Amino acid sequence: MGDRGNFKKNLRKDAREDIKLTTSSSTDLHCSFHGALPPLLGWNSPEIWRDRDDIQPCRAILDEDLTKTEPTAAIIDGKMIAEKIRQEVTEEVTRLKSQTGGKVPGLAVVLVGSRKDSETYVRSKKKACKEVGIASFGEDLPESSSEEDVLAVVRKFNEDPSVHGILIQLPLPKHMNEEKVLAAVSVEKDVDGFHPLNIGKLAMQGRTPLFVPCTPKGCIELLLRSNVDIKGKHAVVIGRSNVVGTPAAMLLQRHQATVTVVHSYTPNPAEVTRRADIVIAAVGVAHLVGGDWIKPGAVVIDVGINPIEDPSAKKGYRLVGDVCFKEACMKASAITPVPGGVGPMTIAMLLSNTLDSAKRAYGLIN
């Protein structure tokens, strides 16, 4: 009790700012009751990975010569595996069409604002739909749209029987309540798997969510299709975002892994990660995970897609993962590259979820 009562004075300023927000929220169970105690649901603290004494920059970033050691890792080719899944989806769409007298799955993609990366992802999703025979519907709203504008679009797609999946491209503009918008998507059309019912069922034993979030599902699919045993293994998930880290940890547990989540408040994350047989890195910090974080023989799934300056590249930048690929290759038994690893699987899983939704709507699966 005493320790908890005292801990407030040790918090950094940014965390304190956050406490003000958290304590005024209606979800802040017990706080007003216990006074100085932290809320039962914890603080909504920001993830800050930079300027930590217990994290060293990876050697490849420091341009040290790594050529003296031979890489050990097999490359898990996400692009190839995603392509195989797209072919499978194409065949199933054809079968569904013949079973339903010409019906095809439909995906609606809602984009709010004009973030360049989001526009690229939305374009890729629509193109992928076309290639596999899924009809795509789009609604692009300006950044200045109100939450009610977005909710109206969601309601329209909820009621449209030719739409089997609805996806709200994230992140939404800051002035919108993401929780409210995602919860407005019909649970039967929630192909992103972010509806509280779907994510809640994913967290609970013996429950079956209608959809599982695409990127974590893609990570597991990569492991399964690369014949990596998950059962009984120690998996470390680095990052605890709603989109990747948290659902990935839940999915790994459902596959009987022992899961540790490493986050920005974990002391000595390298030491903790070094105990893992399977590492899923999903923090969004370029090259955070150095070779010294990886146990020899571990399997590494790198979810990060971070642009870094590169004057030799046509666009002036290139994409790198959260893992220092050059270093991790010397330790891991298998690793996903960036680009060409998890990214293409995110879209393949979206197609697969949309197909499942259509099959359910036409009574072809439960």
Ligand SMILES: Nc1nc2c(c(=O)[nH]1)N[C@@H](CN(C=O)c1ccc(C(=O)N[C@@H](CCC(=O)O)C(=O)O)cc1)CN2
């Ligand atoms: N509603 C959602 N929003 C977002 C999600 C999501 O799953 N649902 N995930 C990310 C972005 N994302 C899809 O939306 C996504 C990211 C990356 C890729 C991809 O194929 N990446 C390529 C590289 C692409 C490039 O060259 O620019 C790769 O890694 O090889 C696809 C989808 C955030 N928002």
